Amino acid sequence: MSDLDYPVLWPVPTRWADNDHYGHVNNVTYYSYFDTAVNAWLIHATGTDIRDLPAIGVVAQTSCTFIGSISFPDQLLVGIRIARLGNSSINYDLAIFRDNGDSLDLAATGTFVHVYVDDATRKPVPIPPVIRAAAEPLVVTAAEP
Template structure:
């Protein structure tokens, strides 16, 4: 299987029975759940820590999705993750959802996802925790385009 470029991480996400809507395909709002699941699961894996226990939490400030194809249960997906911008208190992710077709990946959606790190108590912006910054830095892609 060839890895799509330039997404340095591909995170597996299965579709679920409940993801399909009345029309027999995955409902549009579910794509945002796939983005959220892939980014946070990757963060937990890459940092080796439970990100829910950090002094700062990443809240989603903005997200978008461009639909390019249809998916349906029981499709297996790969979510491509790269970082377009790593700021002081925010991370701008660019994401892609691919249907895993065995020997190839079919692009079905692209999107953006912005985490802003805030103090868990005051909800005021704070610097990105060091453990998250260290995990995120290798995913910054100079040619990220703002999908």
């Protein structure tokens, strides 16, 4: 797996507070990097504040496979691609790469599922058109209805 497998590489810096007692980024922080990269990319790609849409993406599922250690002050790039674009959900495939300046080292891979729900009722609704338009170019497998 390489960074070339991901149409988006979103920068996410490590922070001093991300390191745990053992001197590396704590495992739960990887999930924060996924969340930050996906939502920052969505805001950038749609040109809108996604919090103001009538439907919001809630995280229904997430996973992470740890491959290599990262530590502050590493600079990271989170690879983003979409494995499935459904009616009300988006399944993201993600990868965290340590940016060494002249190369990228894979540190983790993961998944992240957004289910779009009505902001008031929290019932599933179709993905907002502005989100779907931004997501479609990142689909790497056939979309399901």
